[in-house]
Amino acid sequence: xxxxxxxxxxxxxxxxxxxxxxxxxxxxxxxxxxxxxxxxxxxxxxxxxxxxxxxxxxxxxxxxxxxxxxxxxxxxxxxxxxxxxxxxxxxxxxxxxxxxxxxxxxxxxxxxxxxxxxxxxxxxxxxxxxxxxxxxxxxxxxxxxxxxxxxxxxxxxxxxxxxxxxxxxxxxxxxxxxxxxxxxxxxxxxxxxxxxxxxxxxxxxxxxxxxxxxxxxxxxxxxxxxxxxxxxxxxxxxxxxxxxxxxxxxxxxxxxxxxxxxxxxxxxxxxxxxxxxxxxxxxxxxxxxxxxxxxxxxxxxxxxxxxxxxxxxxxxxxxxxxxxxxxxxxxxxxxxxxxxxxxxxxxxxxxxxxxxxxxxxxxxxxxxxxxxxxxxxxxxxxxxxxxxxxxxxxxxxxxxxxxxxxxxxxxxxxxxxxxxxxxxxxxxxxxxxxxxxxxxxxxxxxxxxxxxxxxxxxxxxxxxxxxxxxxxxxxxxxxxxxxxxxxxxxxxxxxxxxxxxxxxxxxxxxxx
Ligand code: HEM
Numbered sequence: 001x002x003x004x005x006x007x008x009x010x011x012x013x014x015x016x017x018x019x020x021x022x023x024x025x026x027x028x029x030x031x032x033x034x035x036x037x038x039x040x041x042x043x044x045x046x047x048x049x050x051x052x053x054x055x056x057x058x059x060x061x062x063x064x065x066x067x068x069x070x071x072x073x074x075x076x077x078x079x080x081x082x083x084x085x086x087x088x089x090x091x092x093x094x095x096x097x098x099x100x101x102x103x104x105x106x107x108x109x110x111x112x113x114x115x116x117x118x119x120x121x122x123x124x125x126x127x128x129x130x131x132x133x134x135x136x137x138x139x140x141x142x143x144x145x146x147x148x149x150x151x152x153x154x155x156x157x158x159x160x161x162x163x164x165x166x167x168x169x170x171x172x173x174x175x176x177x178x179x180x181x182x183x184x185x186x187x188x189x190x191x192x193x194x195x196x197x198x199x200x201x202x203x204x205x206x207x208x209x210x211x212x213x214x215x216x217x218x219x220x221x222x223x224x225x226x227x228x229x230x231x232x233x234x235x236x237x238x239x240x241x242x243x244x245x246x247x248x249x250x251x252x253x254x255x256x257x258x259x260x261x262x263x264x265x266x267x268x269x270x271x272x273x274x275x276x277x278x279x280x281x282x283x284x285x286x287x288x289x290x291x292x293x294x295x296x297x298x299x300x301x302x303x304x305x306x307x308x309x310x311x312x313x314x315x316x317x318x319x320x321x322x323x324x325x326x327x328x329x330x331x332x333x334x335x336x337x338x339x340x341x342x343x344x345x346x347x348x349x350x351x352x353x354x355x356x357x358x359x360x361x362x363x364x365x366x367x368x369x370x371x372x373x374x375x376x377x378x379x380x381x382x383x384x385x386x387x388x389x390x391x392x393x394x395x396x397x398x399x400x401x402x403x404x405x406x407x408x409x410x411x412x413x414x415x416x417x418x419x420x421x422x423x424x425x426x427x428x429x430x431x432x433x434x435x436x437x438x439x440x441x442x443x444x445x446x447x448x449x450x451x452x453x454x455x456x457x458x459x460x461x462x463x464x465x466x467x468x469x470x471x472x473x474x475x476x477x478x479x480x481x482x483x484x485x486x487x488x489x490x491x492x493x494x495x496x497x498x499x500x501x502x503x504x505x506x507x508x509x510x511x512x
Pocket of ligand 1: 312316321386451458460462465
């Protein structure tokens with residue numbers, strides 16, 4: 001007993017000593033870059049969960065959603081657009097954060113020198129190999145197969161379906177009510193995004209009032225399975241199987257996953273055994289056809305990889321879209337003058353068209369697009385984009401005083417693009433804390449706008465998202481005005497207080 005204790009104490013001592021030596025070495029390596037020195041590494045998942053429960057504490061934790069909260073502050077304090085965080089637990093690690101458009105472009109462009117550290121994405125492999133959680137040859141294969149799936153014809157489908165989902169909401173759900181009161185706008189933006197991905201992603205139409213009967217051989221409707229999977233993906237990814245089998249609620253989540261897989265397997269079977277192939281443009285059908293039709297088989301993926309990629313489309317596209325739409329409506333409610341301008345813009349085009357807008361009309365709604373871009377600038381759904389240096393190198397960033405700093409980046413260092421830092425960087429954006437959509441009309445600093453990342457690993461679903469969102473915003477603003485509900489307890493609050501209250505978010509809002 002005594003000797004076991006002695007061994008344990010010695011091991012702990014060795015760990016502590018090694019950790020401290022490694023921490024010192026890490027600080028020396030980036031001594032030229034200032035930035036937080038922290039006890040808890042906020043990029044590690046477990047630490048992030050524990051850290052989320054803690055408020056920001058200097059030298060200990062940064063708190064939840066720290067990048068969106070601190071925006072450009074760390075860089076302003078450092079006087080340059082790069083900082084280095086050195087964290088101690090679970091293991092000393094240096095991360096370089098960038099908010100400089102030129103340095104970010106360089107890192108995003110040289111994929112071999114700065115690949116994606118896919119070990120940070122291993123949880124996403126739970127559903128099968130896929131384009132987001134891979135690198136090297138596997139990624140090339142997935143990307144070659146998946147990129148053409150997001151075709152012009154798919155985008156047209158996204159537009160048409162979004163318009164009819166919105167009309168269905170107005171006519172058959174909201175009806176003649178002159179005023180609709182919502183507790184939270186994700187109550188409508190999540191279903192909108194879900195229905196669009198249902199039909200344009202999976203090829204199955206689900207609407208506000210349809211898909212209420214469970215088909216034979218199933219225990220859940222497709223709509224319920226899709227809804228549960230899309231909102232509980234995160235829990236399923238992190239919880240071990242035995243946890244998922246503990247309660248009725250978690251068992252139902254498990255069931256939703258197997259039901260969705262079963263629906264997809266049936267869709268594969270139906271499509272493969274159909275005598276005449278129907279021409280379809282949803283992501284699932286096109287992906288399935290592309291992989292079955294390749295004559296020399298070099299572009300094949302397994303059924304598991306097909307499912308893996310579909311789950312990833314759902315994960316990458318659903319909440320990001322729903323939350324961005326929600327922030328858009330919140331900002332329009334907070335800035336009524338901007339909302340009025342948008343109304344006028346949409347009304348003028350609609351009057352000119354004298355019919356429902358079609359996909360061909362999309363590019364006329366320039367202010368809808370500008371409103372969306374400004375929302376993405378202020379509330380980017382992906383705050384960070386991970387890279388890693390595979391060789392010793394240097395990077396150069398701009399300083400607050402107009403000069404430049406060049407610093408060394410040792411091989412193995414993790415680099416993160418600090419998206420809110422870049423989006424609130426006053427070197428690129430005038431008055432960055434104000435919602436001003438018109439900054440996206442005319443010339444704007446494209447390299448300083450990074451919601452979809454850039455380079456070869458940029459978002460594959462950007463056009464899908466933009467099409468859906470422009471259609472949804474345009475339709476909503478053509479019929480309704482959005483206001484913040486007046487509540488007695490908030491009478492007398494300042495604009496800043498109201499802004500903070502309305503835009504406060506927990507990035508895992510719908511995963512709770
Ligand atoms: C507001 C909407 C969206 C935002 C802000 C967004 C953002 C991003 C970002 C930042 C990346 C790079 C991630 C990284 O490097 O780790 C990415 C990649 C990706 N996105 Fe999106 N996305 C959005 C919508 C969508 C939609 C609608 C889909 C699909 C239906 C989608 C599918 C993907 C896929 C498959 C990748 C991986 C691409 C690759 O690694 O080659 N995204 N997205």
